[in-house]
Amino acid sequence: MPVALADPFLPQPYRVERRRRELAGTVTLELAPLAGACPAFAPGQFNMLYAFGVGEAAISLSGDPASRATFVHTVRHVGAVSGALAGLEPGATVGVRGPFGRGWPLAAAEGADVLVVAGGLGLAPLRPAIYAILARRERYGRVVILVGSRSPAEILYRRELERWRQRSDLEVRVTVDHADAGWRGHVGVVPALIPRADFDPQDTLALVCGPEVMMRFAANALLAAGIKAGRIHLSLERNMKCAIGLCGHCQFGPSFVCKDGPVMSLERIAEILAVPEI
Amino acid sequence: MDALPTTRTCAILDRDGLQALIAALAARGYQVLGPVLRDGAILYDEIAGLADLPAGWTDRQAPGRYRLERRADEALFGFAVGPQSWKRFLHPPVETLWRAQQGEGGLLFSTAAGPSPRYAFLGVRACELHAIAIQDRVFCEGPYPEPGYAERRRDAFIVAVNCAEAGDTCFCASMDCGPQAEDGFDLALTELIDETRHAFLVEVGSAAGEELLTGLPRRAAADAERAAAAAVVARTASQMGRRLDTAGLKELLQDNPEHPRWSEVAERCLSCANCTMVCPTCFCTTVEDRGDLAGSSAERVRKWDSCFTLDFSYLHGGSVRQSARARYRQWMTHKLASWIDQFGTSGCVGCGRCITWCPVGIDITEEAAAIRATLPEPRGEDHGGH
Numbered sequence: 001m002p003v004a005l006a007d008p009f010l011p012q013p014y015r016v017e018r019r020r021r022e023l024a025g026t027v028t029l030e031l032a033p034l035a036g037a038c039p040a041f042a043p044g045q046f047n048m049l050y051a052f053g054v055g056e057a058a059i060s061l062s063g064d065p066a067s068r069a070t071f072v073h074t075v076r077h078v079g080a081v082s083g084a085l086a087g088l089e090p091g092a093t094v095g096v097r098g099p100f101g102r103g104w105p106l107a108a109a110e111g112a113d114v115l116v117v118a119g120g121l122g123l124a125p126l127r128p129a130i131y132a133i134l135a136r137r138e139r140y141g142r143v144v145i146l147v148g149s150r151s152p153a154e155i156l157y158r159r160e161l162e163r164w165r166q167r168s169d170l171e172v173r174v175t176v177d178h179a180d181a182g183w184r185g186h187v188g189v190v191p192a193l194i195p196r197a198d199f200d201p202q203d204t205l206a207l208v209c210g211p212e213v214m215m216r217f218a219a220n221a222l223l224a225a226g227i228k229a230g231r232i233h234l235s236l237e238r239n240m241k242c243a244i245g246l247c248g249h250c251q252f253g254p255s256f257v258c259k260d261g262p263v264m265s266l267e268r269i270a271e272i273l274a275v276p277e278i
Numbered sequence: 279m280d281a282l283p284t285t286r287t288c289a290i291l292d293r294d295g296l297q298a299l300i301a302a303l304a305a306r307g308y309q310v311l312g313p314v315l316r317d318g319a320i321l322y323d324e325i326a327g328l329a330d331l332p333a334g335w336t337d338r339q340a341p342g343r344y345r346l347e348r349r350a351d352e353a354l355f356g357f358a359v360g361p362q363s364w365k366r367f368l369h370p371p372v373e374t375l376w377r378a379q380q381g382e383g384g385l386l387f388s389t390a391a392g393p394s395p396r397y398a399f400l401g402v403r404a405c406e407l408h409a410i411a412i413q414d415r416v417f418c419e420g421p422y423p424e425p426g427y428a429e430r431r432r433d434a435f436i437v438a439v440n441c442a443e444a445g446d447t448c449f450c451a452s453m454d455c456g457p458q459a460e461d462g463f464d465l466a467l468t469e470l471i472d473e474t475r476h477a478f479l480v481e482v483g484s485a486a487g488e489e490l491l492t493g494l495p496r497r498a499a500a501d502a503e504r505a506a507a508a509a510v511v512a513r514t515a516s517q518m519g520r521r522l523d524t525a526g527l528k529e530l531l532q533d534n535p536e537h538p539r540w541s542e543v544a545e546r547c548l549s550c551a552n553c554t555m556v557c558p559t560c561f562c563t564t565v566e567d568r569g570d571l572a573g574s575s576a577e578r579v580r581k582w583d584s585c586f587t588l589d590f591s592y593l594h595g596g597s598v599r600q601s602a603r604a605r606y607r608q609w610m611t612h613k614l615a616s617w618i619d620q621f622g623t624s625g626c627v628g629c630g631r632c633i634t635w636c637p638v639g640i641d642i643t644e645e646a647a648a649i650r651a652t653l654p655e656p657r658g659e660d661h662g663g664h
């Protein structure tokens with residue numbers, strides 16, 4: 001029977017084209033649709049990836065939004081679904097629904113400085129924003145990328161960060177919670193880097209993603225640095241079953257993280273963010 | 279604004295006329311559902327005729343209590359609402375979303391939904407009409423309409439019934455959701471029963487309703503009969519078992535997430551989720567993925583879920599809402615406050631089910647009143663004390 005209405009619950013089959021191991025338990029998959037091209041996506045959006053017989057998980061788009069040949073996703077194995085996804089080999093098929101959600105407000109960053117603050121895997125949904133900014137670098141002021149990681153061995157996209165650090169039009173700073181013998185860089189939490197970064201607080205858009213505690217501290221440090229709440233954007237994580245505003249799981253006060261977010265301005269969510277267990 | 283009920287096309291059906299109505303719906307291919315006595319309660323199920331309706335029965339409801347009783351008359355709709363709502367038909371408790379097949383060319387996904395039955399609902403109360411309208415907003419007016427719900431809803435024929443008796447846990451009048459069925463039906467009945475008659479004033483609410491009524495044995499409604507029907511609803515409105523003060527309620531709840539009452543109610547709440555299951559507007563679901571042992575096929579099943587479970591807010595590392603306090607707060611604040619942000623309407627229609635079916639008798643109207651009553655006095659105002 002032909003399906004009249006597009007069924008938003010029905011995944012589309014995609015093939016794993018490439019798989020790269022990033023860190024222990026973390027891989028990057030490149031997925032190509034069995035038919036046609038990938039739909040366009042905005043940096044900060046996510047897909048629901050389905051591992052056959054196991055289930056679905058919300059996974060951010062982490063590739064270049066200019067490329068329509070494949071979707072790029074970085075997955076960390078934390079449980080059944082993410083583990084099944086992270087274990088997929090090239091040639092396997094997965095189900096994809098998406099892209100969903102509201103991404104980073106990059107248009108609002110034009111002409112301004114951009115401050116990217118990432119903790120751990122939080123760099124994944126920020127990477128497409130960095131690609132988009134670099135593709136039109138002249139449109140933005142100073143661009144600062146601050147990255148925090150538990151240890152040097154857990155720095156995501158490390159080689160790419162090294163390359164970006166070579167550029168004269170980017171300021172890249174990386175900090176780790178726990179250094180090892182070879183580490184020469186900063187030790188400490190990522191919000192501690194904010195006062196050292198070079199940006200104009202009156203005219204900066206801050207993009208933040210990482211564990212929720214880290215985002216709370218980062219938000220306070222950004223406010224303390226003089227950036228207004230309306231110019232600070234956070235990408236939130238909540239349990240998600242549908243990604244389309246129908247299952248109720250992702251509620252965060254009045255917002256549905258799946259359709260009103262995952263990226264939301266601190267101005268909108270500050271009060272809710274401050275309430276434990278909301 | 280819709281025409282006032284009394285200016286609508288009206289007619290009088292007697293019991294045979296109502297029987298003919300059920301038969302006409304069945305003849306048009308509808309699966310006719312109505313109230314039936316079952317398992318000590320009045321539930322909604324398939325009906326073939328008047329004989330299936332709970333004639334002469336009523337319900338007595340109180341916080342945590344529900345009991346059926348004989349009436350002195352043979353009224354067919356002489357009770358309030360039971361533990362079920364029409365939600366279970368429009369938004370089924372369990373539904374297979376799709377099936378996947380592992381083939382040579384990779385995975386193949388296909389929708390599992392067959393054609394939905396065309397439902398005719400007989401006996402939809404005013405609060406339930408509002409609950410359906412609220413779920414319409416949830417499922418059909420967002421960026422991604424729910425195709426199954428939209429189809430079942432579009433095809434449904436709705437025969438409303440004006441309540442002749444308010445339950446002890448009812449507060450639809452406070453929520454502006456009843457007891458008069460004003461909108462959202464094809465036909466609406468008011469049961470007129472006394473020593474001299476047993477008839478139904480029927481009002482037309484849609485072209486489909488008009489068309490159906492035209493084929494039924496009926497007679498014109500006299501002014502006295504319209505007045506009698508209006509009196510039935512007016513009496514019900516004056517009998518509301520409970521009330522809820524909605525003035526400023528949204529801000530009251532959203533501004534007080536740390537109110538001590540949340541901890542107090544959490545000591546009584548069992549997190550059993552009954553309130554969410556019986557609520558006609560609660561829409562949350564989860565999914566279950568199943569695969570066959572051979573690994574060649576799988577399916578995704580959607581089920582009603584509840585914000586009272588720990589899994590509901592689970593994130594790797596632990597649930598967001600660990601405490602019963604946080605879960606009760608989420609439920610009630612969603613119902614009465616954030617629902618308004620999300621869908622432009624309260625999520626509560628005042629049907630009272632959550633009060634009746636709570637095993638420990640927690641009462642949403644009492645909880646809201648308690649938060650209002652013990653609010654810390656606003657600062658900066660002179661209250662003459664201390």
Ligand SMILES: Cc1cc2nc3c(=O)[nH]c(=O)nc-3n(C[C@H](O)[C@H](O)[C@H](O)COP(=O)(O)OP(=O)(O)OC[C@H]3O[C@@H](n4cnc5c(N)ncnc54)[C@H](O)[C@@H]3O)c2cc1C
Nearest residue numbers: 057058059060075076079080081082237238239240593594
């Ligand atoms: C908008 C968004 C973007 C995300 N992007 C990425 C990404 O790029 N890479 C990545 O590795 N992970 C990402 N996650 C987290 C990822 O969705 C979870 O790690 C995954 O759902 C865990 O499922 P599991 O079965 O492996 O783990 P389990 O811990 O067994 O999870 C059980 C169930 O809980 C829910 N759940 C658990 N943790 C999360 C979580 N953190 N977020 C949402 N639901 C959760 C899921 O419904 C899951 O089915 C993202 C989450 C969200 C909401």
Ligand code: SF4
Nearest residue numbers: 557626627629630632
């Ligand atoms: S919250 Fe309670 S009274 Fe309100 S609609 Fe739901 S079940 Fe009925």
Ligand code: SF4
Nearest residue numbers: 547548550551553636
């Ligand atoms: S309020 Fe009552 S019905 Fe609802 S979860 Fe708590 S104990 Fe159960």
Ligand code: FES
Nearest residue numbers: 243245247248258
């Ligand atoms: S994930 Fe279902 S409503 Fe947001």
